[in-house]
Amino acid sequence: GAGVSQTPSNKVTEKGKYVELRCDPISGHTALYWYRQSLGQGPEFLIYFQGTGAADDSGLPNDRFFAVRPEGSVSTLKIQRTERGDSAVYLCASSLRGGPGETQYFGPGTRLLVL
């Protein structure tokens, strides 16, 4: 079956611009997660959705970052006024119900480069 998909795979933008990153989770998975991975580091948690609502957004670094999941399936991560420090790989994952021992299935990531 289809896994988690993310678009675009690469995004180059200029400092100050707005970007949207899309995640399409595995069908039927109610839990969806966004992480950010900088070079040489492990994924860093950003936000977790349970259905349509953000159950935990404590990892969002500041108010330039926002994410939505309006119908409980596809999610969009939105970054306003991008900065060079936002350059990273943005990973999306989904799991069936969101329990602590559940396997999270990761997408291939979107590589964002802010010039």
Next chain:
Amino acid sequence: GNSVTQMEGPVTLSEEAFLTINCTYTATGYPSLFWYVQYPGEGLQLLLKATKADDKGSNKGFEATYRKETTSFHLEKGSVQVSDSAVYFCALSDRTNAGKSTFGDGTTLTVKP
């Protein structure tokens, strides 16, 4: 807060050598522990997991045992292959923050023929 500390890499081994990658953690309560692997050009995928103390996770010849007394979850494989070359990440999630996994910084393994 939660944290995961992994053995620093990179690690280079010859084929059929024994592998250990150390992982220790700090967490509230009793977390679930995971090893994820990222092969070259591919996304993160689960390698194995353990959800309670003394559980052993295993997959593809890799094993890790959840040691509560030493707060560790070391990854081992008895005989590595060239195809095991990848980046390995140790991670945890705890019951009070079910959606939030905390990852180590990864260990790059290169296996030479």
